[in-house]
Amino acid sequence: MKDLADNPLCHMLGCSRPIVLAGMGGVARSELVAAVAAAGGFGFLGMVRESPELIAAEVGRLRRLGIDRFGVNIIPAATGSDLLARQVETLLALRVPAVTLFWDIDTRLVRRLREAGILVVYQVGSVAEAVDAERAGAQVIIAQGCEAGGHVRGATPLQSLLPAVAGAVQVPVLAAGGLSTGGDLIAALSLGAEGIVLGTALLAAEESFAHDHHKHRLLAAKAGDTLLTETFHINWPHGARVRVLASAVTAGKRGREVEGERVVIGDEDGRPIYLFSTDSPLRSTTGDLESMALYAGTGVGMIHAIRSARAILDGIVAEAEQLIASTCTSPDDAAEASSSVCYAGEMGGTYMGMMDAAAAGDEAAKLAGALAAVLAQRPPRDANAPPFSSEALDLSPRLLALTLLAGGRQARTLSPPMQPDVSPADLSGRIGLLSARVPEGALRTALVSLRSALERTVWPDAGTALRQTAET
Ligand SMILES: Cc1cc2nc3c(=O)[nH]c(=O)nc-3n(C[C@H](O)[C@H](O)[C@H](O)COP(=O)(O)O)c2cc1C
16 A cells, blocks of 8 residues: 555654644643654644643653654643743744644734744634634644544534545645544545544553543443533633533533632642633542543544553554555455555556546546545534544545545545535446546556445445436
8 A cells, every 4th residue: 555654744744654643731741742753653742721841841851752753732712821922932942843723723823933943733623714724824734523522623523524624725634533543544534634633542542641530431431422512611712612521510410610619629730620620630630530521532432441652553554554455355356456456656657548647647536526525425423423434434445545546636626615416326427437438457446446335335326326327
């Protein structure tokens, strides 16, 4: 398979795997960032509202470990102006390589960071916000679906948001929200991302600074045990929603907040933790941990053990590679096995056949974009379910192969408006027509394989509709 890391994002970040640790406040400290970097990924220190002294200490620790490619997350909208100013001065003085920002778009801050040579990443929850962030100067966009753990910016499921964002901006896009498996990685790449962001999956890592209570609650949770709520809000702009594990607090059993009254339920390094605050329990937290915000994304049901960050990344990449390999050699595709879809490089030369490579690549890119657009309209129905539908997970290895053969351009052809009128049957027909016009080889194999997957397993109605059309 074409190297998963062979994309502009990995070159920009300087990592060898397209997997990024979210800048989780409190949880993503230097120990976890270093472990992710050592495993080939890229990590952000979660430094929201942290003191300049802690930021400097954590950056120093990373540098002493020899990690020089990392980032820092801060959130202007959730930080008082004095502290924010001191945080920014610290980041500039430390010359950190990258900063990721979240919530309201702060154009002046983006400019300042860029002028200092810092790579700016913005996490967004809508297409409009992605466009604004790019216009402000962000060099990478994180499309955060509503399946994400922690603070959730938008209301759109990732399967819909990701291809739309990838089509609307020029800069590389990362997918975030409920991701935890190799299948999720392939699905995200096939829908326009150049990598994935992991929060919850790495919150459960040995090296994360989360309290064991939180980690064990993640292990015990099933898919569907999370919910979006405004219950945990102290310290944040009004109306901000978080995704957490359901608990007595979210069920209203700890009562409602009384204006002006703060109930202390714990302590974090000498700082009181209040009921309904956004603080989640850390290694250094004591008190009523179960009543704190137990952040979790909708992928939580796939987390079964507390493992090292390396084991988590290795597992995701191995699973992704296995999926691609088995797609290329599945019995249904055996007839085509001699020209594996895995060899993305094959498109380089000029075809002797009916269509030349450039035209065939263009057509394939349009088809891949149209398929992504159809999938974008069919996200999982349950808002608390993992982000990708079973049909998206089924189709994505083949869609990714097609995308790579088309030169990785698929999602960029999706620029808005999307293509709402394309039906699965239309698509299957278009794939059939194109495969008849390209010579034997990797591209034809990918097209045939994709079409049969569409008709056989995913959308049998597409095949029926086609046959009916052919018969009339
Ligand atoms: C415990 C926790 C803390 C988080 N804190 C932050 C934060 O401080 N800043 C931020 O930009 N995003 C934060 N997020 C959101 C992540 O950036 C990301 O969108 C999310 O983790 C992705 O979904 P997932 O948790 O299902 O992987 C947090 C998420 C979690 C789970």
